[in-house]
Amino acid sequence: MKSDDQTLILRKKVVKLHITFDDIVSATNNFADDNLIKRGSIADVHKGKLRSNEQSDVFIRRFRPSSGLRYLKFLKEVATLSHLNHRNILSFVGFCDDNLEMMLIFKYEDNGSLDRYLGDPNLTWSQKLKICVGVANALRYIHKVTERYLYHGFSQYIKSTKILLDKHWEAKLCCFGFHINNDNNNDIIHIEDYINNGVALRSPSQVSYVYSFGIVLFEVICGRKEPIGDDKSLVSVATRLYEEGKLDDMINSDLRKQMHPLSLPIFSQLAYDCVKKRPRMVLIMGRLKDASDLISTHERLVR
Template sequence: MDSFSKEFEHLFIKLEDIKSATNNFVEKKVIGGGGFGKVYKGEVSHYKGRSMVAFKRLDRKFGQGDTEFWKEIMMLSRYTHENLISLLGYCNEGGEMILVYELASNGSLDRHLSSTTLTWTQRIKICLDAARGLSYLHEDKGNHQRVIHRDIKSSNILLDENWNSKVSDMGLARIGPANQQYTAFITNIVGTPGYLDPVYLDMGILTKESDVYSFGVVLFEVLCGRLCFEKCNGGFLNLVPTWKKSCKLNKIDKLIFKDSNMKNMDPTSMVAFTDIAFRCLNKSREKRPLMADVVEKLEIALKSQEPVDLVPKTYEEIGKAVVPPLIYRSIEELKVLLSKGVLLNGGKTVINYSAGSFLFNYFFIFLRNGKFGFIKC
């Protein structure tokens, strides 16, 4: 352990500095908690400078200990990516074991699943960021090794002030060879019920596809606006089988989180998102996608959605371009006015909403059966 500590001595932060930053771990400094213990907020100096950080303080009654503590330090020091939480330091003195991270001021994703302020675009972007972080862990980084996270869930995806997401909590991770199709471990089962790969749960066989399954559960949580389990008769009911069944029966509309910010979902975006989420949950690990494939499909979902988000602005631009300008009290009222047809460009251009065309950045956007296409104006 002495040689291990020496490798990471640049990360060491004195206990007295942490106590000063947290007012000796006063309760009002607590910003969260989990399977490791309470998380506190405070400002401290570290090897990158001085900033507001998150202090994760080990509480042994939750079951985690030295192994997870040192593994977290090792993993986050050796594997860095913009979509992995950054480790800024640690403390191991005075009977305390504390990890110091960059501050993710918007907390964990599980707290925002039912948010009425997050748009569909923001939800896709959060998932895409996390997928990129997990894909980085799975890929060969030139050392013929890959990392299997083992505890992917929405509470382990953190959100910074700009809603960029970062995968966290590497204390249960395993390192395996990346120069073979499947990296498999026969191991004790760890993780969180509801997110666990059924193959891993039943047989104790851990592969990178186990992470893919868990991430598929997170994708459905984001789509449905709820956690993958609910309390039932003193226990917990796993909702994943119900979600999968709804997809098979083509009843995904009944699952989608019903909120005003989700109404403008582009059908192509929704299908791309749902399809990759469903594939992640395949019972057969061989039929699950690689995380690189998940990233690609989420990028398609995001690109399909972005033009839809701009449409309301387009309505308003058209309304202002009409002479005399149209008078309306809402976007819906403007649509009604446009459906009657208006003249632009001194009477040279006719726009009719009922025909499904919109003037937008020198392009017409045609709506045909819920899909957008573009042609030069």
């Protein structure tokens, strides 16, 4: 099938998700600086209130003409996002392709992204563990989707900035890149950036996102974001301390007080294994369940 024919077929399939350029201009106050969340090398991210969609708060990825993104790949991304349906996947609202624009529109969650709360003592260990369980559920779901539709994975690695939190502190994973290559996006910390031994992972796959999920687990338990300053890698420091039996030195003290004594070794070993051994998602889910089961036990003990 010619690419032009494929483009027309895809466009017809997703036409109900089309949002007009005028609606987006109105939602973002003409892309006002006050509504700019961040600038990226291939796309800028804006927030807004979409009046055509029940006054929904949204964020918009507006791809730059210089990104090199092909329209067919953009439509494939739209079609794939429209198939996702999971409580821990951020809701996809629609797209805009008017005036040669390429924009993806998602629901904006009340509490922003996880990276803002890594060191926040007001977010409890129970809540943070629930968030990690939610992300793991989303990853397991995505892995099934990629197998079903014969994708080779998604090109964005898991980061705490890509985990949004709703008003109930439920995790919502976002910004996947099933068909959009983000390799030249300077805002994305690549797997290779974390590896000090010079071994690069293969193309995006379950192995790579398990590795990056391990980084998120270390961020959660240590209460700080990768990297940790002066170009030091949190994951390299944390894995070394774990191997030396000294990871306690990095653990957030407020979190430690809320943990069952067995919860810390379970969680820290899982983070280490994700980085070093890349276990399967079924094993990851089992370990997180073990850690979750200990929460109620610990809460009964400290009452």
